[in-house]
Amino acid sequence: MLEVKNLHVSVGGRKILDGLNLTVKDGEVAAIMGPNGTGKSTLSYVIAGREDYEVEEGEVLLDGVNILEMDATERANAGVFLAFQYPLEIPGVATMTFLKAALNAQARARGQGELQTPDFMKKVREAAGKLGVGQDMLKRPLNVGFSGGEKKRMEILQMALLQPKIGILDETDSGLDIDALRIVADGVNALRAKDRSFLVITHYQRLLDYIKPDTVHVMAKGKIARTGGPELALELEKSGYAAFTGEAA
Amino acid sequence: MAAVKETVDRVKAIDVDAYKYGFVTDIESEKAPKGLNEDIVRFISAKKNEPEWLTEWRLDAFRRWLTMEEPTWARVDYPRIDYQDLYYYSAPKSMDDGPKSLDEVDPELLRTYEKLGIPLREQEILAGVQTSKVAVDAVFDSVSVATTFRAELAKAGVIFCPISEAVHSHPELVKKYLGSVVPVTDNYFATLNSAVFSDGSFVYIPPGVRCPMELSTYFRINERNTGQFERTLIIADAGSYVSYLEGCTAPQRDENQLHAAVVELVTHEDAEIKYSTVQNWYPGDAEGKGGIYNFVTKRGDCRGDRSKISWTQVETGSAITWKYPSCILRGEASRGEFYSIAISNGRQQVDSGTKMIHLGKNTTSRIISKGISAGKSNNTYRGQVSAHRKATGARNFTNCDSLLIGHDCGAHTVPYIESKNASAVFEHEATTSKISEDQLFYCTQRGLSEEEATALIVNGFVRDVLQQLPMEFAVEAQKLIAISLEGSVG
Numbered sequence: 254m255l256e257v258k259n260l261h262v263s264v265g266g267r268k269i270l271d272g273l274n275l276t277v278k279d280g281e282v283a284a285i286m287g288p289n290g291t292g293k294s295t296l297s298y299v300i301a302g303r304e305d306y307e308v309e310e311g312e313v314l315l316d317g318v319n320i321l322e323m324d325a326t327e328r329a330n331a332g333v334f335l336a337f338q339y340p341l342e343i344p345g346v347a348t349m350t351f352l353k354a355a356l357n358a359q360a361r362a363r364g365q366g367e368l369q370t371p372d373f374m375k376k377v378r379e380a381a382g383k384l385g386v387g388q389d390m391l392k393r394p395l396n397v398g399f400s401g402g403e404k405k406r407m408e409i410l411q412m413a414l415l416q417p418k419i420g421i422l423d424e425t426d427s428g429l430d431i432d433a434l435r436i437v438a439d440g441v442n443a444l445r446a447k448d449r450s451f452l453v454i455t456h457y458q459r460l461l462d463y464i465k466p467d468t469v470h471v472m473a474k475g476k477i478a479r480t481g482g483p484e485l486a487l488e489l490e491k492s493g494y495a496a497f498t499g500e501a502a
Numbered sequence: 503m504a505a506v507k508e509t510v511d512r513v514k515a516i517d518v519d520a521y522k523y524g525f526v527t528d529i530e531s532e533k534a535p536k537g538l539n540e541d542i543v544r545f546i547s548a549k550k551n552e553p554e555w556l557t558e559w560r561l562d563a564f565r566r567w568l569t570m571e572e573p574t575w576a577r578v579d580y581p582r583i584d585y586q587d588l589y590y591y592s593a594p595k596s597m598d599d600g601p602k603s604l605d606e607v608d609p610e611l612l613r614t615y616e617k618l619g620i621p622l623r624e625q626e627i628l629a630g631v632q633t634s635k636v637a638v639d640a641v642f643d644s645v646s647v648a649t650t651f652r653a654e655l656a657k658a659g660v661i662f663c664p665i666s667e668a669v670h671s672h673p674e675l676v677k678k679y680l681g682s683v684v685p686v687t688d689n690y691f692a693t694l695n696s697a698v699f700s701d702g703s704f705v706y707i708p709p710g711v712r713c714p715m716e717l718s719t720y721f722r723i724n725e726r727n728t729g730q731f732e733r734t735l736i737i738a739d740a741g742s743y744v745s746y747l748e749g750c751t752a753p754q755r756d757e758n759q760l761h762a763a764v765v766e767l768v769t770h771e772d773a774e775i776k777y778s779t780v781q782n783w784y785p786g787d788a789e790g791k792g793g794i795y796n797f798v799t800k801r802g803d804c805r806g807d808r809s810k811i812s813w814t815q816v817e818t819g820s821a822i823t824w825k826y827p828s829c830i831l832r833g834e835a836s837r838g839e840f841y842s843i844a845i846s847n848g849r850q851q852v853d854s855g856t857k858m859i860h861l862g863k864n865t866t867s868r869i870i871s872k873g874i875s876a877g878k879s880n881n882t883y884r885g886q887v888s889a890h891r892k893a894t895g896a897r898n899f900t901n902c903d904s905l906l907i908g909h910d911c912g913a914h915t916v917p918y919i920e921s922k923n924a925s926a927v928f929e930h931e932a933t934t935s936k937i938s939e940d941q942l943f944y945c946t947q948r949g950l951s952e953e954e955a956t957a958l959i960v961n962g963f964v965r966d967v968l969q970q971l972p973m974e975f976a977v978e979a980q981k982l983i984a985i986s987l988e989g990s991v992g
Contacts, residue, residue, distance in 0.1 A: 303943050325946040334947075341944040345962025354958055355948035362949060394962065411948065 260311035271475035287472035330362035332418030402433035438463030534591035563696035668704035702732035738773035771806030790849030793821025804836035828857035831865035846879030875911035
């Protein structure tokens with residue numbers, strides 16, 4: 254279970270998160286919606302442990318442990334996964350090499366043995382096949398020259414391999430055509446499990462047609478302005494965010 | 503990937519500033535008196551029992567050197583070297599009579615090379631896990647202490663021995679080729695080397711022979727205040743091929759040590775030399791105290807048509823590196839290649855690159871240089887590509903990439919391009935990038951530590967060049983890269 258308690262965050266003296274509270278239960282898919290510039294991405298970065306953010310107050314608890322005291326590596330090993338809005342390119346590092354490095358790093362951190370290469374290859378091919386990620390893509394340098402859709406599928410492939418406790422999807426739908434959106438959503442849905450939760454950050458209702466959320470939170474001005482069920486997303490689609498930003502003010 | 507992990511484990515296992523090869527061998531040495539004059543030159547020549555022509559050759563060089571000025575055009579900064587305050591010859595005392603076989607080599611020396619991971623006992627290499635055989639010439643301070651697999655090489659007609667020995671056993675070859683690529687008058691450090699060079703390797707591959715194993719020279723500076731001036735000469739006769747590896751280390755000492763080597767390569771028609779270096783001289787400590795001054799002249803002469811010379815270097819050590827392995831493309835359709843990874847950390851200064859001199863028709867060359875700067879270091883690529891007016895159809899492709907780690911280091915690219923033939927086509931690409939916070943965050947978010955992430959990104963950056971190295975060397979180089987970058991993160 255992920256609990257965000259009274260989180261205050263600023264960047265360069267500018268307040269971004271202003272006393273945000275949020276709870277995502279085990280197995281729950283929570284959507285976070287809201288207008289641009291309201292701090293949605295900041296929330297995902299702060300949970301994942303990106304530096305450059307000043308946490309002034311509050312806690313982020315994963316299964317009761319405050320992860321704000323951990324660095325990004327430790328949080329990843331504790332089961333936090335962030336699917337980036339803009340996945341980074343790592344020139345010269347074959348995707349397969351990167352996947353193995355990540356998987357082995359996490360296995361070591363958890364005191365498990367590293368996978369033997371044949372087992373690892375089998376596992377990757379299986380997961381890649383489901384996401385329509387071809388062999389050639391696995392041989393290419395990570396994300397270099399990938400299309401927007403390929404990059405997003407690669408994020409989901411990594412999530413499938415790393416099996417996190419909480420998967421945060423930061424605007425995963427941006428830049429995807431409808432077919433790619435469906436593949437990505439299917440990938441996420443296949444990972445839904447009793448002991449895994451998701452935080453789906455999106456601007457549009459569209460993604461939520463494919464990844465059905467249990468709860469929907471509207472974020473405005475650095476905090477959660479309203480919480481509801483899936484119907485809240487539909488309501489937003491019709492009326493826009495203006496009412497909520499007003500409400501939050 | 504295992505290599506990256508292993509690298510990181512090794513990095514963690516060592517203390518900051520712990521240069522792995524920094525130990526000193528406690529061995530009695532015989533040295534020439536300090537300083538440099540004609541008597542010292544004669545002393546060195548006499549020690550090697552050299553013929554008169556060579557003594558005169560050295561003296562000529564010495565007199566020439568006295569009239570020369572130390573070059574200052576490189577982007578490196580160091581206090582004036584007092585050339586009278588150095589020893590120009592040092593040899594382990596036990597070498598005086600010259601060991602006839604490895605059994606007679608001082609066990610302390612064998613242990614030194616064992617510690618360095620350089621096997622000198624053939625039976626151990628044969629019995630060991632090593633998958634491919636490498637013949638090694640081990641040079642300790644001023645003398646060669648052992649050369650392995652000579653008998654087997656001799657069967658193929660390959661000559662591989664210390665140059666001091668080749669002077670006696672193959673005088674006609676030495677006389678013909680010595681100084682024919684890097685003339686005595688070439689430059690300050692090469693001229694100094696010509697006067698006082700002590701030992702180094704000599705290789706001759708006869709026509710049509712593909713050398714049956716990798717040849718390797720391992721250089722070790724041990725003695726205090728001693729310059730190492732080795733001289734390597736490799737000749738690949740028509741249609742032959744050889745791959746040659748060079749490795750170097752030195753003890754960790756507070757004062758700077760001078761290393762001024764000369765390497766000459768000659769390829770005849772259709773011959774090829776592949777020359778790889780992993781240079782890991784002591785770089786000095788984090789504050790820049792101590793370390794090797796590495797002022798080296800390396801040049802290959804593609805004399806024959808369709809011949810090829812390829813330089814691959816991984817430069818991680820030395821306080822100062824001044825080094826431009828070059829190719830003279832004389833033969834028609836001859837080819838020169840230069841692949842380089844130069845890493846600087848701490849206060850290291852690197853000024854390195856290459857020269858491709860296109861003289862013949864349809865000559866081609868390729869330069870791939872990867873510079874990585876970390877800490878407070880400075881890393882300069884300096885390269886020259888020129889086409890003579892007769893070099894019709896000459897082609898060059900140059901790619902220089904620089905990677906910066908942190909905020910206090912510098913990367914510089916200084917290309918010189920000169921074409922006197924309108925049909926020559928020269929291409930130059932250059933990039934400078936930084937390991938971004940975003941890239942590091944992305945990798946750590948997947949569970950990698952910052953050190954692992956940096957090693958991974960850097961290994962990706964240098965991949966094109968690593969692929970050029972022989973297999974065993976590539977693995978070693980990968981580890982070395984991560985160790986060299988230790989402490990550059992955070």
